Amino acid sequence: MFSRGKSGTTELFPFADMHCHVLPGVDDGSQSMEMSLKMLKIAASENISKMILTPHFVIGALEHSTAAFSARFEALTEAAKAEGIGIEFYLGNELFCSGGMEGRLKDGSVLTLAGSNCLLIEFFRSVSRTALRNAVLMVKSAGLTPVLAHVERYYELFNHPEAVPELKKLGALIQVNVSTILGSSGAAEKRFARNLLKAECVDFLATDAHNIDSRAPLVQRALRKLYKKYDRAYVRRISYENTCRLLMHQDVN
Numbered sequence: 001m002f003s004r005g006k007s008g009t010t011e012l013f014p015f016a017d018m019h020c021h022v023l024p025g026v027d028d029g030s031q032s033m034e035m036s037l038k039m040l041k042i043a044a045s046e047n048i049s050k051m052i053l054t055p056h057f058v059i060g061a062l063e064h065s066t067a068a069f070s071a072r073f074e075a076l077t078e079a080a081k082a083e084g085i086g087i088e089f090y091l092g093n094e095l096f097c098s099g100g101m102e103g104r105l106k107d108g109s110v111l112t113l114a115g116s117n118c119l120l121i122e123f124f125r126s127v128s129r130t131a132l133r134n135a136v137l138m139v140k141s142a143g144l145t146p147v148l149a150h151v152e153r154y155y156e157l158f159n160h161p162e163a164v165p166e167l168k169k170l171g172a173l174i175q176v177n178v179s180t181i182l183g184s185s186g187a188a189e190k191r192f193a194r195n196l197l198k199a200e201c202v203d204f205l206a207t208d209a210h211n212i213d214s215r216a217p218l219v220q221r222a223l224r225k226l227y228k229k230y231d232r233a234y235v236r237r238i239s240y241e242n243t244c245r246l247l248m249h250q251d252v253n
């Protein structure tokens with residue numbers, strides 16, 4: 001189940017990352033192939049074995065064709081192979097929810113997670129519960145399962161945490177950033193994420209990695225805390241197994 005670190009004493013927990021910005025030169029994540037490879041080496045040393053690369057897709061502001069994403073993806077996977085990086089790679093997008101979204105879902109210009117029926121979506125921090133509900137329903141009506149990226153960021157949910165299970169009942173899956181668990185986004189987000197974990201409302205943990213320093217793909221320190229504090233089977237599910245299920249196009253839950 002677990003592998004040993006270089007020292008032979010450190011337990012490394014398995015991790016499969018379904019949200020990161022490692023694809024170079026397409027968003028505010030990695031700016032070059034060189035940086036992407038450094039990020040991947042960090043990820044490999046953190047025992048991350050599978051990664052879905054999810055560049056931002058912002059309608060009318062930050063768009064690339066699926067062909068352009070695919071070409072960069074091929075280049076990165078080749079470069080990683082040449083460097084001996086043994087991570088499995090998949091492609092997706094993180095769609096910023098806004099007007100015009102319905103048409104983009106229909107015309108297939110936004111990539112789902114690894115060709116599954118799951119779509120990673122994000123919002124302004126100030127998004128209302130009504131807007132969250134409407135977006136979930138819209139994505140569902142397009143025949144897709146919405147995965148709410150870094151749900152701990154949305155202010156209204158702090159004050160109305162009961163909205164999270166309600167969104168799940170509507171068919172949404174919930175993702176929390178690993179770094180939030182260590183407090184990188186502040187005490188309020190950390191507390192909220194902890195409550196979601198306690199209630200087992202989280203479906204996926206992900207790095208949302210953007211670079212090699214402030215937002216690097218680090219997971220083991222947070223995982224050590226989580227495995228100590230919460231049900232081990234649940235932690236394994238949200239940090240590894242659910243993403244594996246998604247990659248096999250199986251239902252998560």
Ligand SMILES: [Fe+2]
Nearest residue numbers: 019094149208
């Ligand atoms: Fe992201």
